[in-house]
Every structure is written in structure tokens, then in C-alpha cells.
Amino acid sequence: MQHSKVKAAVKTVCLVLSLLLVFSGFHQVFRFKYTDGIYGMDRFYALEPNTVDVLNLGSSHMFVDVNPAVLWEDYGISSFNLGGSSQPLWNTYYYLKEALKTQTPKLLVLESFGASLPFEYSDPGNIIKNISALKPSANKLAALQVSVPEGEWLGYGLEFIQYHSRYKQLAKADFMGTGVAENPQLFLPVDENWMGGMTFLAVSPFEPVSIPASDARSPLLPKTEEYYRKIIELAQSEQIPILIFTSPYFWYSEKQSLYHEAAGIAEEYGVPFLNFNEDYAKTMDWSTDFADVGHMSYLGSEKFSHMLAGYLHVQYTLPDRRGDTDYAAWEENAAFYRAALENHSLTSISDVETYLNTLVALPETYLIFLSLDGNYMASPYDLRAGLEKLGVPRVDSGTPGAWVHSGGALVTGFHGSGPYRWSSAEENDDLTVDQTGLYCNRTNYKKVADGLNVLVYNRKTATVADTVGFSAPAGAAPVR
Incomplete structure (x- = not known):
């Protein structure tokens, strides 16, 4: 009889503790x-x-x-x-x-x-x-x-x-x-x-x-x-x-x-x-x-x-x-x-050349995803030449491509229609580039069909610092 009472008391205590743990998690x-x-x-x-x-x-x-x-x-x-x-x-x-x-x-x-x-x-x-x-x-x-x-x-x-x-x-x-x-x-x-x-x-x-x-x-x-x-x-x-x-x-x-x-x-x-x-x-x-x-x-x-x-x-x-x-x-x-x-300062830049020059100077805490898409050659600004400042090799005229840059050097790169894929598991986010776009946590941040797309991720702040597309048909105007 005494054993049954002890057993019941233990069950009650365990139940109360479990409920408290559940409520604590709910509260947090x-x-x-x-x-x-x-x-x-x-x-x-x-x-x-x-x-x-x-x-x-x-x-x-x-x-x-x-x-x-x-x-x-x-x-x-x-x-x-x-x-x-x-x-x-x-x-x-x-x-x-x-x-x-x-x-x-x-x-x-x-x-x-x-x-x-x-x-x-x-x-x-x-x-x-x-x-x-x-x-x-x-x-x-x-x-x-x-x-x-x-x-x-x-x-x-x-x-x-x-x-x-x-x-x-x-x-x-x-x-x-x-x-x-x-x-x-x-x-x-x-x-x-x-x-x-x-x-x-x-x-x-x-x-x-x-x-x-x-x-x-x-x-x-x-x-x-x-x-x-x-x-x-x-x-x-x-x-x-x-x-x-x-x-x-x-x-x-x-x-x-x-x-x-x-x-x-x-x-x-x-x-x-x-x-x-x-x-x-x-x-x-x-x-x-x-x-x-x-x-x-x-x-x-x-x-x-x-x-x-x-x-x-x-x-x-x-x-x-x-x-x-x-x-x-x-x-x-x-x-x-x-x-x-510094993340915020990126979002205020509208000129594509100034933007690319700024990316060149970013420290290694930044991971930069770039892609040339569609009819990017329609841009009055030479996007291929601009990307060369970031170490991106010049691709043939009209050839699409995607690259990842960090700390003054290329991490990886692809050209052609694909398929290709590269991913990086960050502390709180999953970043991916493939032939369809630039992704953070499965959200595609490709902004323009024809032009240059950019996703900038800051590992220091563990956030997407900026996403922008420079539209070739619109004179390399930014789309955010």
C-alpha cells in the first residue's frame, strides 16, 4: 500500500515537472x-x-x-x-x-x-x-x-x-x-x-x-x-x-x-x-x-x-x-x-559601378552571390567588366553564369545554363546558388530576368545584407 502511494506521488511529481517544462518552452x-x-x-x-x-x-x-x-x-x-x-x-x-x-x-x-x-x-x-x-x-x-x-x-x-x-x-x-x-x-x-x-x-x-x-x-x-x-x-x-x-x-x-x-x-x-x-x-x-x-x-x-x-x-x-x-x-x-x-549602406547604393566597387572592398565576413542572367548584354554598363574587379573571369558574350565571392577572392563559379549547385550552411541560414537563382532558406532573391543579380550575406550579423538586381533593359537600374 505504502509502495503504491510512493509510486503515485512520483508519477504526480513527474507529471507536474513535465507540464512545467512544456509551459516554460511555450513561454520562451x-x-x-x-x-x-x-x-x-x-x-x-x-x-x-x-x-x-x-x-x-x-x-x-x-x-x-x-x-x-x-x-x-x-x-x-x-x-x-x-x-x-x-x-x-x-x-x-x-x-x-x-x-x-x-x-x-x-x-x-x-x-x-x-x-x-x-x-x-x-x-x-x-x-x-x-x-x-x-x-x-x-x-x-x-x-x-x-x-x-x-x-x-x-x-x-x-x-x-x-x-x-x-x-x-x-x-x-x-x-x-x-x-x-x-x-x-x-x-x-x-x-x-x-x-x-x-x-x-x-x-x-x-x-x-x-x-x-x-x-x-x-x-x-x-x-x-x-x-x-x-x-x-x-x-x-x-x-x-x-x-x-x-x-x-x-x-x-x-x-x-x-x-x-x-x-x-x-x-x-x-x-x-x-x-x-x-x-x-x-x-x-x-x-x-x-x-x-x-x-x-x-x-x-x-x-x-x-x-x-x-x-x-x-x-x-x-x-x-x-x-x-x-x-x-x-x-x-x-x-x-x-x-x-555597413549592411545598410549597401542598400542605399543605386549605381551599379559604385555598388561593385563597394563589394570589392568588403571583408571576408561577407559572402557575395552573383549571377549574370538572360539578356544582360543589353546593359549600357559592361557588367562582365565590372565583375572582373571581383575576380570573375570574363565569359563569352551572352553566356549566363553564377559566382560566389568572399574576402577578395572567388570561392566558386559556374557558367552556362547548368545544371549547377553550390550551398553553404551558415549558423542560422542555408545559402544556395544554382541555375535558377540565389537562395537564402529556399527563398529565391533573383530580382531581374535580364541583368546582374546579387545577394550579399554578412556572416558577422548572420543576415542577408542586401539583395539587388541591376536590370539591363532598364539601363542597369537597381531593383530591390
């Missing part, structure tokens, strides 16, 4: 992994303890405008952007409390957009982005209670209610556990060493906006002011210096008096407050530096990050971690950022 795949509020906290948890010297906090005005890769490249600053979209200051406060469980930063940098937000509760999407990544704890419970109206706690506390039906939205990144932007075509991709900076690829020219000369102050919302003060007081109780700044953006003048109030409160605590809006017309280029009315483009972010890095270097004693193997993740993040930016 189905949970949201947005880079503007969830994947950043995932990455933060993965960092080695006490490696973040500068913790950057706030909304997208922080994590889009400030690039940790630039701070690292300039001065070896190991920084991390920890925030969420339209993050209210109560969420920033609980993010800070969570961060201090594993990190002891030498400086906190708070972007102040959250002080200007006009609401007591975020919209549902941003509530999810700002609380769901927190690990179960008393801190997360407190964040939930202040972020969500009381009658809605259960719906946000049991997260599977939010994501259980998103099976139609599942993508490769969900199974790999990597972050993805809500609109990935607008941002550079990220990797497993990401330090929280989102890079906006759009460039939107604007007319300069004049900032009125005013010292007027308007009170912050009581809830906002409460948590603004709590952030400052928590930093000071932990004896961590804090710098507060306002990032440049177009709607500033509408909320200028709120930022003046935030600056005044900071002054009460002896905390420096930098308002980059009051003087940013002298430092920013309105025609190139913004992606939209609220965020900087990758060009503006680079410029602004260089400026901020220089200020931090002069005003604070921060170690240069470059060359320290304990901080290799920051070096990898910077290298990935540069590689991803």
Missing part, C-alpha cells in the same frame, strides 16, 4: 521580445554582474538617441540602455531597482522625456513592454500595481493571457530567443551582445524649429513627480551620481515648462540637468539628424552620442574597459553595430 517561444522594452531587460539579466559602469535609463528618447556602441568606441565606456517605449517614470524607478540587484554602476544617466508624459497609466501595449520582462519578484508586483488600474492586475500579471494567441505572428527570432523591433524594417538588427541601443534607419529632413526664450515652469503630474524624486533619492541613497538630460526633439517647445520644472527639481537635489533642446540648433543638422519628430536618425544618434560621450569623459571618472576580456561583449556589440550599419 510565445512571449513578446520587442527591442523597445522587453529584450533589453532580457539582455540586461544576461550580463555579468557589476560590469555596467554607466546605466542609461528612460524612454525611446534614450535608447534611440544614445548609442552604447559609440560610447564604447570613443572612451571604452561600458554602458547599457535600459528602458521601454514611452516609459513613465514609475517604470523607470522599478527598472532601476531591478538593475541594482546585479549591477553597481558608477553613473546613472536619465533621459527626462518621462517627466513630460500626460497620463497616469500607459496604453496596454506599452504597459506590456515596460513590466512583462521583469522577473517574478516583489519588485515586479509593485511595478504592476502602480502601472495598471487595480481591476486589470490579473490580465497583466498572468502574461500568457497577453501572448497565448500570437502563434500566427511567430518568427525565427521567437525560436532563437533574440529581440526584434515591432517594425524591423525601420531599425538595424540586434544580436546576443546588444546593449540596448535601437538604431533608426530613416532620415527625415525638417525645417528648423525655434525654441522660445522662456523660464516658465509647469507642475509635473503628482504621480510623475513622486517617482522622479524617488529615482533621484534612490540613486543618492546608493551613492551613485546621476545625470539628467533632455534629448533633442521637435515637440519640445510644447512641453518646455515641464522640463524647466524637472530641471528645478533636479537642482533641489544638486543633480546636473542638461537641456540639449535649448541649444541644439547649433549642434544638430535638421536635414539629416532626425528619423521622425521624436527620435534621431542613425546619423543624429552618432553625432549626439559622440557629444554625450565626450561630456561623460570630461565630467566623470569612468574607466576605459577596451582591451579587458571581461568586457568583450561591449566590443562585440560595437563590431556588430558597425557591420549592420
Whole structure:
């Protein structure tokens, strides 16, 4: 009898453990992994303890405008952007409390957009982005209670209610556990060493906006002011210096008096407050530096990050971690950022000769697939001569062919109508060239029937950097 009870208990325990394992796997795949509020906290948890010297906090005005890769490249600053979209200051406060469980930063940098937000509760999407990544704890419970109206706690506390039906939205990144932007075509991709900076690829020219000369102050919302003060007081109780700044953006003048109030409160605590809006017309280029009315483009972010890095270097004693193997993740993040930016630069080239010259200079981390197809001889630009720069032997007039190039040399090549086939199994992707086209994961990226087709794969970023066809009948115009 006793044996039967033990056997039944063991079966029950095994069943419970099995169900927990199944649910854990379900949770890891189905949970949201947005880079503007969830994947950043995932990455933060993965960092080695006490490696973040500068913790950057706030909304997208922080994590889009400030690039940790630039701070690292300039001065070896190991920084991390920890925030969420339209993050209210109560969420920033609980993010800070969570961060201090594993990190002891030498400086906190708070972007102040959250002080200007006009609401007591975020919209549902941003509530999810700002609380769901927190690990179960008393801190997360407190964040939930202040972020969500009381009658809605259960719906946000049991997260599977939010994501259980998103099976139609599942993508490769969900199974790999990597972050993805809500609109990935607008941002550079990220990797497993990401330090929280989102890079906006759009460039939107604007007319300069004049900032009125005013010292007027308007009170912050009581809830906002409460948590603004709590952030400052928590930093000071932990004896961590804090710098507060306002990032440049177009709607500033509408909320200028709120930022003046935030600056005044900071002054009460002896905390420096930098308002980059009051003087940013002298430092920013309105025609190139913004992606939209609220965020900087990758060009503006680079410029602004260089400026901020220089200020931090002069005003604070921060170690240069470059060359320290304990901080290799920051070096990898910077290298990935540069590689991803190089990918983007390819997509902006429209002239075939310039494009081929650029391919010649790419490092060996790139795998370049090329094919001459159909009536490519109709091109006014000599495509065969252009390919010779990449080591491709000149084929007979009108003869089709395909080649693979990497690191300044040909890997393989074929000419004639085929059949032929060459494949490369990369870390996350399968690449193939045959007589029918250029493939990544069985998707054919052949763009034109008559002309030159190109697929460029970057092994560093593990992504297709660019696919383009130069149409011979259209004067070698690019087709993407």
C-alpha cells in the first residue's frame, strides 16, 4: 500500500515537472521580445554582474538617441540602455531597482522625456513592454500595481493571457530567443551582445524649429513627480551620481515648462540637468539628424552620442574597459553595430559601378552571390567588366553564369545554363546558388530576368545584407 502511494506521488511529481517544462518552452517561444522594452531587460539579466559602469535609463528618447556602441568606441565606456517605449517614470524607478540587484554602476544617466508624459497609466501595449520582462519578484508586483488600474492586475500579471494567441505572428527570432523591433524594417538588427541601443534607419529632413526664450515652469503630474524624486533619492541613497538630460526633439517647445520644472527639481537635489533642446540648433543638422519628430536618425544618434560621450569623459571618472576580456561583449556589440550599419549602406547604393566597387572592398565576413542572367548584354554598363574587379573571369558574350565571392577572392563559379549547385550552411541560414537563382532558406532573391543579380550575406550579423538586381533593359537600374 505504502509502495503504491510512493509510486503515485512520483508519477504526480513527474507529471507536474513535465507540464512545467512544456509551459516554460511555450513561454520562451510565445512571449513578446520587442527591442523597445522587453529584450533589453532580457539582455540586461544576461550580463555579468557589476560590469555596467554607466546605466542609461528612460524612454525611446534614450535608447534611440544614445548609442552604447559609440560610447564604447570613443572612451571604452561600458554602458547599457535600459528602458521601454514611452516609459513613465514609475517604470523607470522599478527598472532601476531591478538593475541594482546585479549591477553597481558608477553613473546613472536619465533621459527626462518621462517627466513630460500626460497620463497616469500607459496604453496596454506599452504597459506590456515596460513590466512583462521583469522577473517574478516583489519588485515586479509593485511595478504592476502602480502601472495598471487595480481591476486589470490579473490580465497583466498572468502574461500568457497577453501572448497565448500570437502563434500566427511567430518568427525565427521567437525560436532563437533574440529581440526584434515591432517594425524591423525601420531599425538595424540586434544580436546576443546588444546593449540596448535601437538604431533608426530613416532620415527625415525638417525645417528648423525655434525654441522660445522662456523660464516658465509647469507642475509635473503628482504621480510623475513622486517617482522622479524617488529615482533621484534612490540613486543618492546608493551613492551613485546621476545625470539628467533632455534629448533633442521637435515637440519640445510644447512641453518646455515641464522640463524647466524637472530641471528645478533636479537642482533641489544638486543633480546636473542638461537641456540639449535649448541649444541644439547649433549642434544638430535638421536635414539629416532626425528619423521622425521624436527620435534621431542613425546619423543624429552618432553625432549626439559622440557629444554625450565626450561630456561623460570630461565630467566623470569612468574607466576605459577596451582591451579587458571581461568586457568583450561591449566590443562585440560595437563590431556588430558597425557591420549592420555597413549592411545598410549597401542598400542605399543605386549605381551599379559604385555598388561593385563597394563589394570589392568588403571583408571576408561577407559572402557575395552573383549571377549574370538572360539578356544582360543589353546593359549600357559592361557588367562582365565590372565583375572582373571581383575576380570573375570574363565569359563569352551572352553566356549566363553564377559566382560566389568572399574576402577578395572567388570561392566558386559556374557558367552556362547548368545544371549547377553550390550551398553553404551558415549558423542560422542555408545559402544556395544554382541555375535558377540565389537562395537564402529556399527563398529565391533573383530580382531581374535580364541583368546582374546579387545577394550579399554578412556572416558577422548572420543576415542577408542586401539583395539587388541591376536590370539591363532598364539601363542597369537597381531593383530591390
